[in-house]
Amino acid sequence: GHSMDWKRYHRYKEIMGYLDYLKEKYPHLVEIESIGKSFEGRDLMVAKISTGVDKNGEPKPSIWIDAGMHAREWISTAVATYILNQLVEKHDNYTRLLDVTDWIIMPVANPDGYEYTHTHDRLWRKTRSTHDASSDGYENARQAPGLFHMLSHYTKWLFGSCEGVDANRNFNIHWGEEKVGGASSDPCHDTYAGPRAFSEPETRAISEFLMENRKNIRTYLTLHSYSQMLLVPWGFTRTRPADFNELMNIANKAKQAIHKVHKTEYRVGPAAELLYPTTGSSDDWAKAVAGIKHAYTMELRDRGAYGFLLPASQIMPTARETWAGVRVIARMGANSSAN
Numbered sequence: 001g002h003s004m005d006w007k008r009y010h011r012y013k014e015i016m017g018y019l020d021y022l023k024e025k026y027p028h029l030v031e032i033e034s035i036g037k038s039f040e041g042r043d044l045m046v047a048k049i050s051t052g053v054d055k056n057g058e059p060k061p062s063i064w065i066d067a068g069m070h071a072r073e074w075i076s077t078a079v080a081t082y083i084l085n086q087l088v089e090k091h092d093n094y095t096r097l098l099d100v101t102d103w104i105i106m107p108v109a110n111p112d113g114y115e116y117t118h119t120h121d122r123l124w125r126k127t128r129s130t131h132d133a134s135s136d137g138y139e140n141a142r143q144a145p146g147l148f149h150m151l152s153h154y155t156k157w158l159f160g161s162c163e164g165v166d167a168n169r170n171f172n173i174h175w176g177e178e179k180v181g182g183a184s185s186d187p188c189h190d191t192y193a194g195p196r197a198f199s200e201p202e203t204r205a206i207s208e209f210l211m212e213n214r215k216n217i218r219t220y221l222t223l224h225s226y227s228q229m230l231l232v233p234w235g236f237t238r239t240r241p242a243d244f245n246e247l248m249n250i251a252n253k254a255k256q257a258i259h260k261v262h263k264t265e266y267r268v269g270p271a272a273e274l275l276y277p278t279t280g281s282s283d284d285w286a287k288a289v290a291g292i293k294h295a296y297t298m299e300l301r302d303r304g305a306y307g308f309l310l311p312a313s314q315i316m317p318t319a320r321e322t323w324a325g326v327r328v329i330a331r332m333g334a335n336s337s338a339n
């Protein structure tokens with residue numbers, strides 16, 4: 001393994017090297033685990049940061065943080081590695097925080113897509129899976145090779161290529177429900193929900209891990225970009241969860257902590273209202289199905305000036321302010337009553 005910097009965006013292998021380095025250098029604090037393999041066979045790695053059991057000898061509640069579920073949202077992955085850096089390499093500054101909560105961090109939730117944005121298409125969003133002939137009309141057209149080839153060239157030119165699934169439409173929560181909207185049944189679309197819920201090995205691995213560990217996970221946080229928003233459930237309906245005010249209170253405290261660092265303005269609200277309705281999203285699934293009552297989506301910088309192409313010079317300021325907000329979410333989640 002090797003150390004890391006936040007001066008540029010790093011490739012998947014460099015990030016995995018950093019996880020190895022943290023584990024080797026801080027074995028008492030860091031464990032790493034592959035929770036599955038991506039479609040193309042890359043390890044889906046999580047890092048667990050813990051100072052051990054609490055003063056009663058009980059395991060502490062955890063916060064789960066994933067990043068890079070959408071391939072092109074590079075800043076989210078960079079922020080996740082910065083959070084690891086602070087928790088581990090600066091752990092002396094955070095002893096009180098580490099006293100109350102453990103951390104499970106997945107910096108690259110969609111490694112195939114992430115690599116594809118580095119090698120082929122900077123604005124790729126989805127996973128990189130291909131779908132089998134029986135469930136996919138396009139593939140069935142292979143029966144007529146000449147015509148299919150022509151049509152496929154034409155549709156690719158028109159719509160872009162048709163691989164991959166939007167991981168944040170693929171969770172099993174109101175999956176693919178047309179009346180809600182916000183997900184597509186067209187494989188060529190950027191918000192394609194997939195042939196079925198959890199068709200993707202990436203979303204399956206995340207959901208299985210969360211189900212197995214739900215007893216100890218107090219908070220679910222997924223990092224995305226862009227638009228500077230802190231979103232609370234739900235995305236699939238404009239109806240509000242019973243504990244909406246508690247989630248909003250925490251999100252508003254996090255917003256204030258973010259603002260203190262570089263005066264960056266965040267908006268806070270329910271996903272379906274502040275952004276748009278979606279089905280099959282991870283935050284909604286974590287809360288409704290896994291029963292992790294504190295579930296949030298953070299849309300990081302910026303507000304569209306650079307959008308997904310946020311310059312590397314903004315990694316450090318974005319990471320510092322986000323870390324301030326994340327600490328509030330982690331601390332208040334750990335201190336709230338159990339699920």
Ligand code: 0X9
Binds near residue numbers: 224235271272278281
């Ligand atoms: O659309 C998404 O998946 C997220 N926005 S992004 O621009 N990063 O793609 C927002 C998801 C918010 N959560 C729900 N709608 N449940």
Ligand code: ZN
Binds near residue numbers: 069070223224225
């Ligand atoms: Zn996203």
